[in-house]
Amino acid sequence: MKRYECLEAMLPFVAEDDLVVTNLGRVRDEWHAVRPSEGNYNVFVLGLCSSVGLGLALALPHRRVIVLDSDGSLLINLPTLTTIADQNPANLVHIVFDNQAYESAGGGRTHTAGRADLAMIARGAGFENAFAAESLEDFRATAQRALEGTGLFFVAARVEIGSAPVPSNPYDAMETTYRFMRHLEQLEGTSLLSLAPPAYALPAHLGWGRH
Amino acid sequence: MNDTATETIKDALVEVGVDLVATLPEGNFQPLIEKIEAEPTITWVPLAREEEGVGICAGAYMGGMKPALLIMNSGFLDSTNALTTLNLLAGIPVLLLIGYSGGVSEFLWMHSQVGAATEPVLRALGLVYERAEKLSEVAAQVRDCQALATITKRPVALLLNKECLR
Numbered sequence: 001m002k003r004y005e006c007l008e009a010m011l012p013f014v015a016e017d018d019l020v021v022t023n024l025g026r027v028r029d030e031w032h033a034v035r036p037s038e039g040n041y042n043v044f045v046l047g048l049c050s051s052v053g054l055g056l057a058l059a060l061p062h063r064r065v066i067v068l069d070s071d072g073s074l075l076i077n078l079p080t081l082t083t084i085a086d087q088n089p090a091n092l093v094h095i096v097f098d099n100q101a102y103e104s105a106g107g108g109r110t111h112t113a114g115r116a117d118l119a120m121i122a123r124g125a126g127f128e129n130a131f132a133a134e135s136l137e138d139f140r141a142t143a144q145r146a147l148e149g150t151g152l153f154f155v156a157a158r159v160e161i162g163s164a165p166v167p168s169n170p171y172d173a174m175e176t177t178y179r180f181m182r183h184l185e186q187l188e189g190t191s192l193l194s195l196a197p198p199a200y201a202l203p204a205h206l207g208w209g210r211h
Numbered sequence: 212m213n214d215t216a217t218e219t220i221k222d223a224l225v226e227v228g229v230d231l232v233a234t235l236p237e238g239n240f241q242p243l244i245e246k247i248e249a250e251p252t253i254t255w256v257p258l259a260r261e262e263e264g265v266g267i268c269a270g271a272y273m274g275g276m277k278p279a280l281l282i283m284n285s286g287f288l289d290s291t292n293a294l295t296t297l298n299l300l301a302g303i304p305v306l307l308l309i310g311y312s313g314g315v316s317e318f319l320w321m322h323s324q325v326g327a328a329t330e331p332v333l334r335a336l337g338l339v340y341e342r343a344e345k346l347s348e349v350a351a352q353v354r355d356c357q358a359l360a361t362i363t364k365r366p367v368a369l370l371l372n373k374e375c376l377r
Contacts, residue, residue: 021270041273045296048266052297055270055278058231058254079259083267087256173301181273192275200227201358 001136003027003097004164006157007034007068009140010095013147017187018064021053023073025104026163027097031068033166038183042169042176047077050084050094057089060188064091066147071098071112072105078121084152085126093146093153094122099161107161122154130154212242212376216346220308220371221246223353229279229306230254231271233264237283237310239376244281261286265293268305277357279306284313284329287368294366295336304360306353307340307368315344316374333368340368343375 007030014020020040022028028042041056043049053067074081074096084094100113112118122130129151133139139157146153171179181192220243224232232247233256234240248255254276258264261282268278282290287309298305312319313326333340341356343349352369360367 043266043297044300045266045293048263048269048293048297051263051266052270052273054256055231055267055272055276056274057270058256058267059271059274059276077260077263077266080263080266082259083256083263173297177273177301177303184273184275188275190275192273195362197362198227198358200354201362 001134001139001157001159002162002164003099003157003159004030004034004166005136006097006139006143006159007031009136010143010147011035013144014066015064018066019056019060020066020068021049021056022068023049023070025070027068027070029166029169030164032169033164038179039187041180042171042173044173047073049073050077051080053092053094054080054084054087054089057092058087060184061089061091063187064093064147065089067092067094069094069096071096071100071110071118072102074118075110075112075116081122081125081127085122088126088152090151094155095143095146096154096156097159098156099159101161103161103163118156119154122156127152127154131156133157212239214242216376217243217246219346219349220353221250223350224279225250225252226350227354227357228277229357231256231268231276231278232281233258233267233278234281235261235264235283235286237312239310239371239373240281240283247281260289262290262293265290265297265305269297269301269303272303272305279308279357281308283310284370285325288325288328288332291332291336294338298366299336302364304364305366306357306360307366309368309370310376311342311370311372314370314372316372318373329370338366338368339363340370342370342372344372346375349375
């Protein structure tokens with residue numbers, strides 16, 4: 001099964017307002033091709049997309065947050081599985097595309113090519129809903145269950161090495177942050193990127209606080 | 212850490228609107244962590260490793276919260292890649308409250324090297340930081356650091372030494 005096929009298979013179950021946090025690597029380009037949206041956020045440090053997803057899920061409990069992670073990324077930040085399970089946010093779906101390799105870094109094997117089992121690790125970390133998907137039909141059914149249900153879900157999808165010939169996502173980290181936060185401002189009807197200094201930081205003699 | 216110190220710092224966090232605190236225990240911090248856990252306006256996220264806390268705070272910030280990360284300086288050193296490649300690369304602020312092991316008033320020899328490395332590494336990352344040495348000044352320093360983090364969209368650190376926490 002190919003990762004791109006999985007992304008296409010899960011798309012019908014992703015709502016327009018769902019927030020999607022991607023790992024670095026080609027998954028961000030593939031997801032951007034499948035669902036171009038300002039509600040996609042790309043993390044550029046290996047391992048932390050799941051933690052960023054948890055922070056978002058805690059801040060916006062009424063929004064669905066979907067994390068598109070990888071085996072190498074999850075393995076470098078394994079402790080966060082216990083933290084996510086400890087918080088147990090009902091609006092977080094953590095999907096890991098496991099190609100058993102550090103593909104972007106030359107293709108060397110990860111430990112899932114050997115004896116490590118990510119779904120079992122997630123279960124051990126405290127995820128009540130943790131599943132492994134070996135086939136596309138399997139993945140589609142599991143993604144549907146996770147994305148149409150409520151509760152914290154973990155899905156590890158065994159995929160081939162390789163990526164679809166899609167264009168590169170054109171946004172750097174700074175731009176993806178601004179676009180994503182402007183999108184959230186619209187979605188939530190709130191101001192997140194105000195340039196106004198906090199009232200408590202204003203020197204009293206300037207009198208700015210009175211305006 | 213006595214009740215006055217924990218109340219002062221917790222109240223300062225609440226006053227500047229901090230509403231999510233991710234923590235990893237340090238001997239001196241435990242009473243403060245308990246205060247944070249009990250504070251109804253703060254979402255408490257106990258961590259398994261400090262670096263994940265950088266990511267959690269980043270997500271919480273983008274979602275509209277005002278997060279802080281309460282960790283020991285060893286955990287700060289562990290978090291430097293996250294602070295550079297997440298916060299600094301993407302323009303994401305965070306208030307770092309860092310226990311200054313190996314700093315002034317340290318009493319354990321094994322913290323000497325992590326203490327010596329802390330400020331040089333903060334400077335190497337280009338992070339603005341303050342040293343909290345007196346409890347009477349901590350509330351204002353929390354306010355100043357949080358304000359600077361907010362307006363610069365960068366991490367700002369407050370180093371809490373053991374004397375200050377007594």
